[in-house]
Amino acid sequence: MIKTPSPSIFRPEGGIDQSALKEHKALVEDINRRGLLRGAVSLGALTMLTGCNVTHTDAVQSVLKRISQFNDKVQELMFRPNHLAPTFPESMVVKPPRFNAYYDIEDIAPVDAASWKLELAGKIENRKPWTAQEIYALPEEEWIVRHICVEGWDYIGQWSGVNLKQFLQRVGADLTAKYVSFKCADDYYGSIDMASALHPQTILATKYAREPITDPFGFPLRLRTATKLGFKNPKWITAIEVTNEYRGGYWEDRGFNWFSGI
Amino acid sequence: MHWINALAMILMIASGWEIYNDEVIFGWLHFPHWMTIGGGAEGALQWHFAAMWLLMINGLCYLIYGLATGRFRRKLLPVWPSEVLATVRDALRFKLGHDDITHYNAAQKLLYIGIIVVIVVQVLSGFAVWKPVQLSELATLFGSFQGSRLVHFIGMALICGFLIVHVALALLVPKTIGAMITGGPVVDGAHQGGGR
Numbered sequence: 102m103i104k105t106p107s108p109s110i111f112r113p114e115g116g117i118d119q120s121a122l123k124e125h126k127a128l129v130e131d132i133n134r135r136g137l138l139r140g141a142v143s144l145g146a147l148t149m150l151t152g153c154n155v156t157h158t159d160a161v162q163s164v165l166k167r168i169s170q171f172n173d174k175v176q177e178l179m180f181r182p183n184h185l186a187p188t189f190p191e192s193m194v195v196k197p198p199r200f201n202a203y204y205d206i207e208d209i210a211p212v213d214a215a216s217w218k219l220e221l222a223g224k225i226e227n228r229k230p231w232t233a234q235e236i237y238a239l240p241e242e243e244w245i246v247r248h249i250c251v252e253g254w255d256y257i258g259q260w261s262g263v264n265l266k267q268f269l270q271r272v273g274a275d276l277t278a279k280y281v282s283f284k285c286a287d288d289y290y291g292s293i294d295m296a297s298a299l300h301p302q303t304i305l306a307t308k309y310a311r312e313p314i315t316d317p318f319g320f321p322l323r324l325r326t327a328t329k330l331g332f333k334n335p336k337w338i339t340a341i342e343v344t345n346e347y348r349g350g351y352w353e354d355r356g357f358n359w360f361s362g363i
Numbered sequence: 364m365h366w367i368n369a370l371a372m373i374l375m376i377a378s379g380w381e382i383y384n385d386e387v388i389f390g391w392l393h394f395p396h397w398m399t400i401g402g403g404a405e406g407a408l409q410w411h412f413a414a415m416w417l418l419m420i421n422g423l424c425y426l427i428y429g430l431a432t433g434r435f436r437r438k439l440l441p442v443w444p445s446e447v448l449a450t451v452r453d454a455l456r457f458k459l460g461h462d463d464i465t466h467y468n469a470a471q472k473l474l475y476i477g478i479i480v481v482i483v484v485q486v487l488s489g490f491a492v493w494k495p496v497q498l499s500e501l502a503t504l505f506g507s508f509q510g511s512r513l514v515h516f517i518g519m520a521l522i523c524g525f526l527i528v529h530v531a532l533a534l535l536v537p538k539t540i541g542a543m544i545t546g547g548p549v550v551d552g553a554h555q556g557g558g559r
Binding site for chain 1: 382383385386403404405406408409410412413416493494495496497498499508509512
């Protein structure tokens with residue numbers, strides 16, 4: 102506050118009339134909010150002008166994250182539940198498949214099939230854990246489809262195992278729930294939307310090119326869906342949960358788009 | 364519209380380079396980090412899939428406006444090969460006139476039509492890379508997944524080439540810069556509405 106030694110003759114007695122400000126308090130706050138939005142937008146433009154590192158500020162990050170969430174919704178609308186991904190002849194199958202994880206292939210910790218169990222949680226009626234033998238006894242189907250990585254590479258793979266929709270029906274899962282989420286032996290985790298989980302080409306794979314999946318590719322059980330990017334296919338699965346809660350995923354929590362449909 | 368497109372295009376190109384760097388098509392070509400936007404693939408993808416809305420919505424408005432008002436027909440057609448050759452010949456002899464900047468010469472017409480087509484194909488190949496399964500019918504047009512990536516890359520290269528020529532020529536004829544910002548000189552009604 103600036104204090105003048107003697108009150109100005111122009112200053113009204115009893116201070117400035119504040120009634121107009123009080124009357125429009127809501128409006129003034131509203132304008133500030135709009136200003137904030139405008140600020141966020143011009144911040145994006147500013148990046149281009151200065152070339153400095155504005156792209157990592159919280160405001161920009163939060164706008165980008167919102168748009169990524171909006172893109173999840175758009176992809177949900179674009180998803181065609183019964184449209185099959187292109188399939189390929191056996192002669193095009195790449196053996197072995199291409200390895201990728203959040204660590205190098207030397208750091209793989211193989212899973213012991215004898216003690217391995219698949220746990221079930223959430224909106225599932227029969228949550229009894231499954232052994233590898235029980236999983237192997239389920240009816241199998243095979244898909245030869247393209248695997249596309251978010252990085253940009255791809256290969257044709259031949260995967261077989263139980264259809265996820267049939268498995269979820271068998272254990273009495275609530276198919277109206279929003280998400281199916283996965284936990285893995287290597288602390289990787291991920292979740293997919295129910296519509297993609299119920300797609301005909303989404304399976305719990307146990308075999309590659311008719312042989313049991315080898316250690317680097319998710320032995321004994323991994324997800325293989327033809328309608329999502331590679332990182333949406335968790336390997337070495339140890340638990341499946343059917344839920345209405347958003348569980349994110351390892352890469353998704355680091356900024357990659359959650360839906361990541363192809 | 365032009366400047367929204369310019370901003371969106373620069374964001375798309377610079378973030379696209381970072382995405383490309385994650386799995387290069389040509390072993391000899393990596394884009395220097397300082398030229399890219401996003402910091403890493405995850406950030407670059409966020410920028411790419413945000414700026415695409417700006418590019419597509421603005422581009423659609425531009426196409427609808429250009430077709431509905433007859434602006435494309437008036438300003439960009441017809442293009443005669445002989446005129447294009449004559450324009451190029453004049454340009455090489457530094458005899459090209461720029462007195463009326465509201466009127467495109469034949470080489471300009473050809474380039475502007477070309478870049479509109481390239482950007483439309485670029486959006487389509489982008490969809491093919493993004494949704495090779497949901498839009499498998501479209502993706503088939505570009506061959507394999509890597510085919511779509513290659514077309515998307517070539518589209519980027521053509522747009523960059525256009526950008527360099529476009530900016531260089533605009534700088535050579537400085538009065539066009541003012542027009543690009545203000546919307547150009549006022550033309551009388553007869554000229555504007557009078558077909559070509």
